[in-house]
Amino acid sequence: MSFNQQTEGLHVEGLSLASVADQYGTPCYVYSHAALTGAWRAWADALAGRNALVCYAMKANSSLAILEVFAQLGSGFDIVSAGELERVIAAGGDPARVVFSGVGKSRQDIERALAAGILCFNVESYPELLRIEAIAAAQRTRARISVRVNPDVDAGTHPYISTGLRENKFGVPFAEALTLYRHAHASTHLEVVGVDVHIGSQITELAPFLEALERTIAFADGLAAEGIGIHHLDLGGGVGIRYRDEEPIIPADYIEAVWQRLGKRPWQVLFEPGRSLVGNAGVLLTRVEYLKVGAERHFAIVDAAMNDLLRPSLYEAWHDIRPVSQRAGTPIEYDVVGPVCESGDFLGRARALSIAEGDLLAVMSAGAYGMSMSSNYNSRPRAAEVLVDGTTTHLIRERESVKDLFRGEHLIGG
Numbered sequence: 001m002s003f004n005q006q007t008e009g010l011h012v013e014g015l016s017l018a019s020v021a022d023q024y025g026t027p028c029y030v031y032s033h034a035a036l037t038g039a040w041r042a043w044a045d046a047l048a049g050r051n052a053l054v055c056y057a058m059k060a061n062s063s064l065a066i067l068e069v070f071a072q073l074g075s076g077f078d079i080v081s082a083g084e085l086e087r088v089i090a091a092g093g094d095p096a097r098v099v100f101s102g103v104g105k106s107r108q109d110i111e112r113a114l115a116a117g118i119l120c121f122n123v124e125s126y127p128e129l130l131r132i133e134a135i136a137a138a139q140r141t142r143a144r145i146s147v148r149v150n151p152d153v154d155a156g157t158h159p160y161i162s163t164g165l166r167e168n169k170f171g172v173p174f175a176e177a178l179t180l181y182r183h184a185h186a187s188t189h190l191e192v193v194g195v196d197v198h199i200g201s202q203i204t205e206l207a208p209f210l211e212a213l214e215r216t217i218a219f220a221d222g223l224a225a226e227g228i229g230i231h232h233l234d235l236g237g238g239v240g241i242r243y244r245d246e247e248p249i250i251p252a253d254y255i256e257a258v259w260q261r262l263g264k265r266p267w268q269v270l271f272e273p274g275r276s277l278v279g280n281a282g283v284l285l286t287r288v289e290y291l292k293v294g295a296e297r298h299f300a301i302v303d304a305a306m307n308d309l310l311r312p313s314l315y316e317a318w319h320d321i322r323p324v325s326q327r328a329g330t331p332i333e334y335d336v337v338g339p340v341c342e343s344g345d346f347l348g349r350a351r352a353l354s355i356a357e358g359d360l361l362a363v364m365s366a367g368a369y370g371m372s373m374s375s376n377y378n379s380r381p382r383a384a385e386v387l388v389d390g391t392t393t394h395l396i397r398e399r400e401s402v403k404d405l406f407r408g409e410h411l412i413g414g
């Protein structure tokens, strides 16, 4: 295991988390190189010999060194902004393996991505298709597109991370998608290359994926019958991970089921995993500032907060919280909270912990949607990030300084 309990405390690969905290301070994100590559292999091994491309959905964690690890493994990338594209390029990724998702692509986003020669725009509406067509015409080129269809499948997840239902803002219903495909097929500045679907996140069952797949295959078959051939099927991301006691599907089973249903169709299949590649490869390391023992509840006030890890506040997400070193004594039930001035600022509630002021805690499974959703709320510099490979540490992001927070701000000079 990449994060493992030893008698001298919790380790990441061959290093104690306590030594990482000593060297780099807290709060600090700590990633395991072995866990990242292991998660990649779960996809790559199952896809070996199949016509497929993994496009890491980098919004899960877009730190340059994380992208570098996946780029070197041959990954493509799923981006949602031109800023993410610049990160791919800075990390040594290949724009020709980039797909561009998202409902609100700006003109600048599209211009930049088209000029960089990305693999495909995943189009989310008719007006977006028209905008891409106009920009491609201005650049005297053709934009490769797929339409993100909305298959009206309930992924059975938290409403904030479900995207494949009719009422969501994402994707285009099949009937309307057909109109978009006919328009694109007839256009000199658009090239239809795929059909795209993405139904949500932290999905732990196979059934919703397969329901969406079957509906999408039927739709693509209909396109082919009209003479609108595609090159690839993009099945999006959404494969869940274990935070607590979930029994998530494994990529190999999903992949096997996909190819069973594809039959002899010659399409390449794209996958856009985010969470499943990075979620369990990172922890947020934090130190107990104060123990505040009240009449109703006990609080462990730590130096990490909702600005560092938003998921508990935003989705009521549950992360395991483990003491880095075991301490004797009867555990007490604490709400583990940060210093931010919001009642919604918590990392975990009602956790039985045997801890004292100054102890280190590890918030587990924090590699996805942790650092990438962090902010400077309350003028808190963002955490450092450290990648551990065996016993070697790489500081992949310096802790922000307070001065960094002022950059670009101006007094009015009154």
Ligand SMILES: *Cc1c(COP(=O)(O)O)cnc(C)c1O
Pocket: 057, 059, 060, 078, 101, 102, 198, 200, 201, 202, 236, 237, 238, 239, 272, 273, 274, 275, 276
């Ligand atoms: C967020 C997102 C993903 C990744 O989802 P995970 O649940 O992290 O795998 C993939 N594709 C699209 C279009 C997304 O919006």
